[in-house]
Amino acid sequence: MSFTIAFYVHHHGSGHLMRTLQVARQLTAYKVILLGSQLQGLEEKNMENIQLIHLPADVPDTAMSDNTGTKAPDTFHYAPLNIEGIRDRMAIMAELFRKEYPLLLVVDVSVEVTLLARLCAVPTVVIRQHGLRDDLPHLMAYQSAEILLAPFSGDIYIGKKDWIYNKTVFTGGFSRFSRAAEKTPEIAKHVVILIGGGGTSINTSLIKNIAKACPEYIFHVVGVFKQDQSLPNLFWHGKVANPQSLLESCQFIIGNTGHNTVMEVATLNKRFIGIPEKRPFQEQKQKAESIQHRNGIKIIAVEDLTTQDWKAIFEQLSYQLPDWKGIIDNGALFRMAQAIIDTGNNFFKI
CATH class of the missing domain: 3.40.50.2000 (Glycogen Phosphorylase B;)
Structure with a gap:
């Protein structure tokens, strides 16, 4: 039976x-x-x-x-x-x-x-x-x-x-990604900003402010937002069915610390700026705590987003090799x- x-x-x-x-x-x-x-x-x-x-x-x-x-x-x-x-x-x-x-x-x-x-x-x-x-x-x-x-x-x-x-x-x-033998080469100073569907503090105003503060960096926004290109270094891709090659090509990923996002970034072994959203039972906050002491990872609380020196964060992370050891099996x-x-x-x- x-x-x-x-x-x-x-x-x-x-x-x-x-x-x-x-x-x-x-x-x-x-x-x-x-x-x-x-x-x-x-x-x-x-x-x-x-x-x-x-x-x-x-x-x-x-x-x-x-x-x-x-x-x-x-x-x-x-x-x-x-x-x-x-x-x-x-x-x-x-x-x-x-x-x-x-x-x-x-x-x-x-x-x-x-x-x-x-x-x-x-x-x-x-x-x-x-x-x-x-x-x-x-x-x-x-x-x-x-x-x-x-x-x-x-x-x-x-x-x-x-x-x-x-x-x-x-x-x-x-995660849904796998480490390809022939992965897309990484491009310095390119950043992906991931916008999930569960609600986020990473809004259009914040994204534009980060792009303005770091004009030498190129930003790619992937997710629910789709806007006209208003800044020369800011590109809105909207929803992308398979964003793996775009993520692989970037040096940094910014996103919330939901489970799937963390696992995807770990799979691709990327430098990560994680923003834990307020969720029931402090799920994202605890996920962030579990990875915050690793190299190549920077956790920023929602209430601190507008006071960051984003250029300094990127420069600091660029000297660190991301440490995702033991996360993906x-x-x-x-x-x-x-x-x-x-x-x-x-x-x-x-």
């Missing part, structure tokens, strides 16, 4: 989906189902063993009453009342658990979905992230899971070595996929 592997994909930012797709592509011998609210644009025809199930949004419908009840109980992070989308998405998932069983659910990430699966007698694998996650909802989710997977190295783990640590498999880091994706398979095999005998 084989089993299905389903992934719940959180919809904030693009990192959860990007990571899920990489892992799912390692599971070609299994039926894989992706559940999420931001799966539009994916082509199932390019993923032969992967099925998509689109979930309705879990935010209030303006056509209904905006009364979402009292504050969520301490057992949940997000559990408002009177929202049709939540009822519908939970019903879809519960029906999937019944119809597709035997099924293993990988949750990246949601306390509420983890607990729903447990109540439906479905075993779960929970993806861990950096951050202060010792609150009651996280503890309940971690207790409910069969295994915890951290998509990074134990070298950058921050926290207690307690039962949560002992339940965690640290797979090592990976070529066997990480295989290790994560195998841990998922092994967990399923513990329940469902082939």
Whole structure:
């Protein structure tokens, strides 16, 4: 008897989906189902063993009453009342658990979905992230899971070595990029500024001020912003499907310290100016703390962005070789996929 592997994909930012797709592509011998609210644009025809199930949004419908009840109980992070989308998405998932069983659910990430699966007698694998996650909802989710997977190295783990640590498999880091044998040559004084989709303090005003302060540097902005060229050393590329060659060609990368950005910069072994955004549970702040003492890396707090001598920062980093040792592991994706398979095999005998 084989089993299905389903992934719940959180919809904030693009990192959860990007990571899920990489892992799912390692599971070609299994039926894989992706559940999420931001799966539009994916082509199932390019993923032969992967099925998509689109979930309705879990935010209030303006056509209904905006009364979402009292504050969520301490057992949940997000559990408002009177929202049709939540009822519908939970019903879809519960029906999937019944119809597709035997099924293993990988949750990246949601306390509420983890607990729903447990109540439906479905075993779960929970993806861990950096951050202060010792609150009651996280503890309940971690207790409910069969295994915890951290998509990074134990070298950058921050926290207690307690039962949560002992339940965690640290797979090592990976990204969508790979180090090519013939990589694009690096060009001195070229800088990429990465703008993610999860909200950022790296706005157009800041970018223009940095470019004006460093006229001898060339800046390439990659991400959600797309503007006309207003400065001779500032280029707006908008969203780029595969920015690897552009990133490889630059001497420096500026970006937020979200998980995928850090792993991509580490894969390409680039000098990095990291800006930790305010996120729930201080996720980006803790990720920044885990790498800030390495050569070739400069962490700048959001509140300090407007007071920096950017030219001095670039000059200082240019004399340092970037140190990303131990961050990326070529066997990480295989290790994560195998841990998922092994967990399923513990329940469902082939």
